[in-house]
Amino acid sequence: MLIRNETAGDIPAISRLVTEAMLLLPQATGTEARIVERLRADGALSLSLVAEETGQVIGHLAASAARIGNQDGWALIGPLAVLPAWHRQGIGSALMAEALRRLRTTSRGAALVGDPAYYGRFGFRSFPGLFVPGCPPDVVQALPFDDSTPHGELIHHPAFGLDPQA
Ligand SMILES: CC(C)(COP(=O)(O)OP(=O)(O)OC[C@H]1O[C@@H](n2cnc3c(N)ncnc32)[C@H](O)[C@@H]1OP(=O)(O)O)[C@@H](O)C(=O)NCCC(=O)NCCS
Numbered sequence: 001m002l003i004r005n006e007t008a009g010d011i012p013a014i015s016r017l018v019t020e021a022m023l024l025l026p027q028a029t030g031t032e033a034r035i036v037e038r039l040r041a042d043g044a045l046s047l048s049l050v051a052e053e054t055g056q057v058i059g060h061l062a063a064s065a066a067r068i069g070n071q072d073g074w075a076l077i078g079p080l081a082v083l084p085a086w087h088r089q090g091i092g093s094a095l096m097a098e099a100l101r102r103l104r105t106t107s108r109g110a111a112l113v114g115d116p117a118y119y120g121r122f123g124f125r126s127f128p129g130l131f132v133p134g135c136p137p138d139v140v141q142a143l144p145f146d147d148s149t150p151h152g153e154l155i156h157h158p159a160f161g162l163d164p165q166a
Helices: 008-022 032-041 091-103 116-122
Strands: 002-005 047-053 056-068 071-082 109-113 140-144 152-155
Touching (some): 002 091, 008 032, 008 071
Antiparallel strands (some): 109 140
16 A cells, blocks of 8 residues: 555545545535545645555545644644545554654644544544634644644634535
8 A cells, every 4th residue: 555645647536535435424415525626726735645555546635734723834634534445454544644744844733623532543632722613622633743732713724614515
């Protein structure tokens, strides 16, 4: 399995896999791929990593610039998606490890909104006062790379607020 940057030829496969993987979530809207497409169109994808196995794109991780409170320099990780047939084989973890390795050189820390039971294994945790309006506080998590303390609203790219009907 190879982790590498996306190429133009990967784009349709990335959209398909993000949609297919996210359908497993009860809160899926079927429009999650559009988040990645909009980030890409806006030049806002600071990372777009694919996991490739025998020529097939089986996993994807996106990252984009974010702010926490009045602090720039955070990286928002998401969506992270692995094709269901490839789950529990370490693909998500490998994508995350490579993303964190790269983001450490460019960001003060990483943040995300997701299941703490999964992301805790990578060192993500909630912080008092770190929030996204409308989200339970425990799903809003950060992993500082330096002595930054994430405090305030996690402000991410407008692509994440895409109207599901749009
Ligand atoms: C979450 C996801 C990316 C993990 O990918 P993966 O390649 O299966 O992950 P890994 O193989 O590295 O890790 C699998 C481990 O995480 C656990 N895990 C997966 N999702 C979990 C969750 N929501 N909560 C707790 N544990 C979870 C698995 O049980 C497994 O545990 P084990 O190692 O003890 O057996 C994948 O399940 C997926 O695409 N899910 C649908 C989309 C999604 O939920 N994306 C994240 C939100 S943006």
